[in-house]
Amino acid sequence: MTSVKTYTIIYVILLALGTGKFLFFTFDFGYATAMGGTMLLAVIKSLLIAGYYQHLVDEPRSISYMMLVAVFMVFLLVIAAGYSIQ
């Protein structure tokens, strides 16, 4: 399952995406676009790292679900709490 080639490709993509986040805020895209764009890039990067470097694509789905539940809990807390003070 381990292929140095895959890992290297992913590494290069990750570097590019990291730079992309920076570019969003360096050139004037407007705050909302830049924010949405960077967050999207962050999500893609996280998924790539989790999926390939942490081998989640090869593990039983249940592990991914468990991690998704944890992430969901965070969103639940933050969104509900954020909404409660609107």
Added chain:
Amino acid sequence: MSDLPPKRSLKRWLVTTNHKDVGILYLTTSLVFLLLGGILALIFRAHLWESGGTGLLSGNEFNQSVTTHGLVMVFWFLSPIATGFANYLVPLQIGAKDLAFPRLNALSYWLYLFSGVLLFISFFQGGSWSGGWTIYAPLNVPMYTPGAVIEASVGGTMAIIALMMFVISITMGTINFLTTIHRQRAEGLGLWNMPLFTWSWLLTVWMMLFAFAALFAALIMLTIDRVMLTQYFATDQGSGLLWAHLFWFFGHPEVYIVFFPALGIMFETFQTFCGRRLVGRKWVIISMILVAVQSFLVWMHHMFLTTINLEVKTLFMATTIGISLPFDLMVFALIYTMVKGRVRFTTPFLFSLGALVLFILGGITGVFLGAVVLDYEFRGTYWVVAHFHYVMVSGVTALVGGLYYWWPKISGRMYHEFTGKLHFAAYFIGFNLLYFPMFLTWETPRRVFHYSGGDLIWHQMATIGAFVFGFSFLIMFANFAWSLIWGPKAPDNPWKYSRTAEWAIPSPPPLDNWPGRPSYASGTLEFVEETSAHPAGAATDGGTAATDGGTATVDATVSESTGASGDEHAHEGEHADHASIWPFMIGLGTFIMFLGMSGMTGVVVELMSDQIAAHLGTEDVSSNVNADQILGFADMNYVYLTFFLGGIGFLSYSLFMFGKEQFNAPEMEVAERWPFEGVGNTKFGVWVFLASDVIVFGAVIGAYLFMRIWAGWFTFEPIPDYTWAGLLNTYILLTSSFTVILALVMAERSNKKGLMACLGATIMLGLAFMAVKAWEWGGKFAQGDYWFSGLEYSLYYVTTGLHALHVIFGLLVGGFMLYRIYTIDAYLEDERPVEFFGLYWHFVDIVWVILFPLFYLM
């Protein structure tokens, strides 16, 4: 490692990792905490004998007693006693020889014990925490509690730290039990057939995993506030709500966390003493799952009196009512089981029945509090006190029933039945005398000893009830003491209709639990012969334990059915290790470190006093604080400093030895593992740990988002001066993730040089990351921007600091691994530890991927 010393030697209890021993340790320790918490309650109840107090306690002492009573009962008694049962029984009920990680289990226990000791030490540090067990902000930071409480700030900090240490213990236990229950069930034992106590515990630990992680995050922030003077909970900019959200996101599930094990015991005892399988068993399990899920959807019903908006209050009122429905189903299932079975009123059953009655009353009175309008009237009064004691002590009641139920199994002796019933009578009468009057005095404000004269009679009844209730426990202890000395020997199964697996082996069970490999493949429990080393006599012996639930039609006793004799060591071939001193030592090291940490505030203030004074001269930390107040803390206390640094040294050494020790805990070869087949035990454990870390980090990042939303998003500017420094660190961390995955490839190829090079590169990159960070912080400090300079600064320094701390832990583990490769060629045969390390390291990388835009760009 070495053999396990006999039970009569003290050494045995310091080194044991066996689940039954650890279970006994948990049970006895939690009972000691029950006594301590109970004594506190009796003291403050005595103080309440007259309106305005009898003078027994000062105002502050009263607050400390009430607060510590609450903390001890919820955290150091109620949860751990259930953990004790689970430790002892869950492996037996699922057919495992031990928990998945025996040394981790012992470590959980020692952290628990030492955390409790820390809590009580806090009384001698100028007074313990006195702001209620809910630790509401902003009273939870010293600068808002002037006067007497300022002196108590060390003791108060200690109580918070003790709680944090307790949560660390809980997290380790959670990882252990989730791995065990999901991956160590005997062949043929599907989840649906699992005994109900184990079911309830499985759901408990799932809830714990998510709930306690949120509490841990909150406690980290609070501890940093108290020790380093950051301002999460010190401002008037949302601090109170931030704490309430984090605390109750934990706190509401906690209510079910403490109640579920009790519920499980009720299901077991109702089955056994009604001689009948639980009516609607499947629906009961589904209801429990529903409640476990819903428990995370109702936390704001504790916040109806705060400034959260009305829509969200209404929504949470609805979800709260929703959660009572599955509970109704469980209550009816219990009642119908009684109706359809033949009830035998033994002591354990009486307690379980009593628990049911109390729970119904507690539940009904809770509905009042779940309605926004009524809550405006009842919140903060004795109604609440009565309600939550009916619910929580209902749980206690069932757990006491559990003590009687499993006493013969654990001790090997019978208790005295009549005395047991006497205990129940005193307990039940005392309890109701204590708490029912509190519903009637609902106008008395909570945590206040001044009440209107008309309520005097009710309060005096309650105090009398408290003493009756407290005394009833002495009957129980006397009964157990009598049983240990004179009690008749218990058969394997003293209860005619009990059917779970723990009753199919001797009382008490032998160290290895089973005479062979337990299997449910044929529908009932059998012991399959496993190794040739096994004596032929005990082969495939038909125990008659079903997976779960007795039935009134079966009249045969199962007591003499097992062929195992206690002294038979069937499994010497496997060489499972049982003894290790390092869990104890790690617990001790952590204890010393935290003891020192509680007094570090003074040291920090002393070291930073110029900066604090300068800073407060220009800009207010918050309107209530002035420089004198904070600088009053200054105190270079070398004793605390020594403890803190010495503790870190001792802890590091113990962790190192723990890591080096050879300790074999064989993974079950044949087991039911749904839905987690296909990952090893350790890897699964690592993933569970990471899931909890997602919540910890998520809550800390969430705190930043929440405070920023509160402040109006655009009032915050990025704190770091140079965006490129963050970008550089992004590149560095991504590269280190790449090298660590290459290290795994090298380990798989058994390439020692390559492995050392890749792991070494990872460590160098980690150090480079820290160097950039240090440079960045140094620049900020040079400009006079510190973590106490304002809320945004606290958020920036703590969040990125927590991440940096993760990097440091990773570096320590990585360094250890490098040392192991160099000295003993580790991981070349078995590369899995490198993979586990990688999982952690990549996780830390992912966190940075989120932190970088949040703190450097937006």
